[in-house]
Amino acid sequence: MITLGLTGSIGMGKSTVAAMFAEEGVPVFDADAVVHHLQGPGGRLVAEIEAEFPDTTTELGVDRTMLGEAVFGDPDALKRLEAIVHPAVGRERRRFLEQNAEKPLVLLDVPLLFETGGVDHVDKIAVVSAPAEVQRARVLARPGMTETRFEAIRAKQMPDAEKRARADYVIPTGGSHDETRDAVRAVIACLVGTAGG
Numbered sequence: 001m002i003t004l005g006l007t008g009s010i011g012m013g014k015s016t017v018a019a020m021f022a023e024e025g026v027p028v029f030d031a032d033a034v035v036h037h038l039q040g041p042g043g044r045l046v047a048e049i050e051a052e053f054p055d056t057t058t059e060l061g062v063d064r065t066m067l068g069e070a071v072f073g074d075p076d077a078l079k080r081l082e083a084i085v086h087p088a089v090g091r092e093r094r095r096f097l098e099q100n101a102e103k104p105l106v107l108l109d110v111p112l113l114f115e116t117g118g119v120d121h122v123d124k125i126a127v128v129s130a131p132a133e134v135q136r137a138r139v140l141a142r143p144g145m146t147e148t149r150f151e152a153i154r155a156k157q158m159p160d161a162e163k164r165a166r167a168d169y170v171i172p173t174g175g176s177h178d179e180t181r182d183a184v185r186a187v188i189a190c191l192v193g194t195a196g197g
Contacts, residue, residue: 002105002191003097005122007113009157010150011139012128013173013180018109020184027100031110031118034092035085039064048084053077086116093121104192114158114166126187127167129160130174 006021008014022028038045039062049067050057056067071077093108100106110118119125130138139150164170169190171183 001097001101001103002124003122004105004107004187004191005113005118005125006107006109006128007111007118007125007163008128008173009135009160009163010111010153011135012130012160013138014109014111014128016177017126017128017171017173017180017184018107020181021107021188024185024188026105026107026188027096027103028107028109029093029096031089031093031108034089038085038088038092045084045088049081052080052084082116105188112157114163115156119166124168124191125166126169126171127160127163128171128173129164130172132160134174135160 004026006014006018008017018028018030037043039049040046041059041061043061046057046061049062053067053070056063056070067081071081097106108118108122110116113119113122113125136150139145139153140147169187171180171187173180
């Protein structure tokens with residue numbers, strides 16, 4: 001089995017590309033979706049997060065806005081939160097890999113793959129990338145997004161050029177969906193061909 005890590009900066013089209021891999025039959029581990037599940041209603045991490053960060057949860061699970069305010073700009077608080085979340089996500093990732101051990105290729109969709117050391121858990125890396133002006137337009141079109149917030153998020157992420165330089169594959173998302181899908185299929189063909197041969 002080849003484990004392909006998929007990453008990309010905010011607004012680059014990573015979710016769209018992950019969905020394309022899934023449509024091609026590649027099992028996808030979505031780290032963000034796992035975090036939402038663990039922190040959602042009845043989620044395994046809700047009580048632990050509430051104990052560490054009081055008044056950040058409701059009956060619907062973790063209130064991401066309140067939790068964000070509790071850790072924003074506080075590196076120690078962020079480290080405490082990561083110490084709760086990262087091991088739990090790691091356990092879910094190992095379970096996913098065990099369940100798909102017979103597959104020739106699996107995809108780990110991890111937004112901060114480089115920033116959180118996720119590269120140690122993958123065989124190859126694909127980065128989604130679009131021109132900066134396309135990225136900006138996509139992100140600023142999101143509800144509640146501001147220029148300041150966008151810049152703050154981007155400041156925490158490795159620059160796109162550096163991600164592209166460290167990737168085994170770059171999947172361009174600035175053109176049509178068909179062009180992006182062709183790039184996805186080319187990556188799959190390359191990797192599955194490698195695994196099969």
